[in-house]
Amino acid sequence: MRCAGTLRAFTLHIFIRLLAFLSLCLALPASSALAAPSVTQFNLANGLAVVVIPDHRTPVVTHMLWYRVGAADEVTGKSGIAHFLEHLMFKGTAKNPAGRFSQQLASIGGQENAFTSSDYTGYFQRTSREHLGTLMEFEADRMTGLVLTDDVVASERNVILEERNQRIDNEPSARLGEQVQAAQYLNHPYHRPTIGWRHEMETLDRVDALNFYRLYYQPDNAVLIVAGDVTPEEVKELAEKTYGKLERRPALGPRIRPKEPPQIVERRVTFADLRVTQPSLQRSYLVPSYTTAKENEAEALDLLAFILGGGSNSRLNRSLVMEKRLATTAGAWFQGTSLDDTRFGVYATAAAGASLERVESAIDAEIELVLDKGVTAEELERSKSRMIADYVYAQDNQSTLARQYGAALTTGSSVEAVLARPERLRAVTADQVRDAARRYLDKRRSVTGYLIREGAPREEKKS
């Protein structure tokens, strides 16, 4: 049991930096209470990267192990294997048979889950702080000790097919989204849905899973993030005793995926479904990510997405929803955290009586306005304040922080880059936002998807 005597004096290093900027933009007084240990990172001898984010407010800890592998690393024809393996990682090892990790975790009041994206796969547990060593023992064991049987694999395959049903096939807008994404990437594997195409998921087997596992699950392809009531020293000691015992394996090469050719043709897709009650549209553009962008283009795109469609005050909402009443929702987004070139999106749902063509013209007009006249100093400042404040709000949630750093380190970014982001956002000029818009919001780089109704009644019976 440990109770930090210095609770009040403690905060993250990030805070100091954030407060420095906030005091510029929001007239925040810098607090004197901020004596600051920083986010700490180090590597174990076997190549495992470790990041420690202390948060001593509550005696709990978030333990996350991230692998630098995701759906975009799959072999053609095996879509969904990264995510399927994520499920199968809960099926036991030679040392800890199926269920033991989960049961042990439940018995100490721990919570667990896992997630897969195009670029990474992560496993996490949250418990009270004294169990950190146990978590590490189990997680290190399943990095190399996974045991699978055909029966277990067959049953879990049904689970991922139901997951696909639940997330995608039961949801018309998700089905359209899958098509838009597939059409966006002509050559890069980001065209693949993370959960997989159904016809390929149905064929995935034990050998596929183990081949993928043996290739990618190794210490120097993983990142350990520990956030919570811990010190870097104790994390290091526990990690050495557990993960540190794993053998270093020959290094995987750099993660080089097929590149997109120049995108020279605007693409359009339309999906009709019986269950659509209001037509909607979604469009995405191929744009650089925080990892691939030159200079501060990614920060400029982040601000552009916010100004164009990040909330009630955004241009799309004010124009389409509030003034013209053409849409019931309208917005924009930028998926900045990505190893390779990523997407910038706009979307809207048509108001009753408005055609998607009119909605699209109104979106185009707003984009044209930014390309032509740029953004105002006032909206740029407001957006910066809001986005930088979000970094402060994130400090209130150790899981959010852990995810921020885990995602950065598995998409070719770094702790330093995350720490510098508020500063870099602050430095973006209105001209840079306009220039990023001019360069990337080019329809030839885009896919526009229409979701329309294919009407039919439904019937009902009572038994």
Place this chain on the structure above:
Amino acid sequence: MSRLFTALVFALALAFAGTACAASKIEEIVSPGGIKAWLVRDNTVPLLSLDYAFTGGANADPADKPGLAHMVGALLDEGAGDLDSRTFQERMEEKAIQLGFTAARDQFRGSLRSLSANLGEAENLLRLALTAPRFDEEPVARIRDQLQAQVLRATTSPNDIASKRWWAEAFPDHPYGRPGHGTAESLALITVDDLKAYVRNTFARDTLTIGIVGDIDVEGAGRLIDRIFGALPAKANLTPVPDVAMHGLGERIVVNLDVPQTVISFGGPGLGRSDPDFFAAYLVNHIYGGGSMTSRLYHEVREKRGLAYGVRTSLVWMDHANITSGGTATRADKAGETLAIIEEETRRMAAEGPTQEELDKAKAYLKGSYALSFDTSSKIAGQLVQIQLDKLGIDYPERRGAMLDAVTLADARRVAKRLLDTKLLTLVVGRAQGPSKTN
């Protein structure tokens, strides 16, 4: 206003299995204006989270105008005092102030999050939203369109159809059976006078519950709540809502909808938060279907047979009724098999109850995981409000472990029977080849 300022400090560590950090103590404060709140002071992060609730919620909607409280919630940040919608939204964004409003069944709930430095503007905006909302023509029309679009969309969503119909069947002729988000027709009927009447009748100091977490002292917190809530009427004017027992047990209703995956909602009676058997029921439910990756239903439906991605049950305690509610989703041709397993596990738990080992594990989990509900300011503020609404006492976090430990195997078996020896009300939404009649 009284000049008296009281702060009853209970200096309670939130009791986390053997760990006690002095930072997490709950204090009951009473403001100079006489408004009570629970406070956890924490200056680690320069933020403030404030959660509050008024009795009322969707229950207070007139019978012919369901969706009124929900619509009020969607409009409170769309203009108040001398700030029109646009100006109000700009102020929030400039200062990164987050205001949330939700119409739950029994309460209207709200939250405020602000950087400490912007607290002055935050309290000002929230005070205006609660005491002087404008309900101007433009935002009312716009928000009405949005809400109507959402309820229309829900009419083809299997989850929404299942849930809405389940509640309608379980609670006919009672506010719980009415759709909290309204219908396209009911939303069309709601007038600005209705919106204003809801605010006038519901937002009052006598039904107000507050939880505050953040970088603020007792005096500051007292001033804060006086400024935000002090101008509200002293007493709410609520139409009494009768207590009710759920209907429809033993019924299985099938709604045909052409979707690849069939959605199943099921449930039966529950038991109240103040019931002496509550903790036994809480443990039994955890073992039956509440434990997200450990329950019997999870094991039988997902782990053993791969029938679903998830299956879950929960105890739902409300002011006027209690239920046990569950749900899952499976492919159309497996809906019958899945339902049969759920019914068999329900019968088995009612007949045999849990084993000693299951009970011990459930206790260990529910005790050990409690701390995870207290690791962000927002979560703590939410807990402070919920513990007050449930009338559990300021020392509840300390006593909770012992209350779980006190449940014996005999208690659990008796309460398993009390809770689950029942037929279920079941809604099945999916393709017609679904389950045959079995009830």
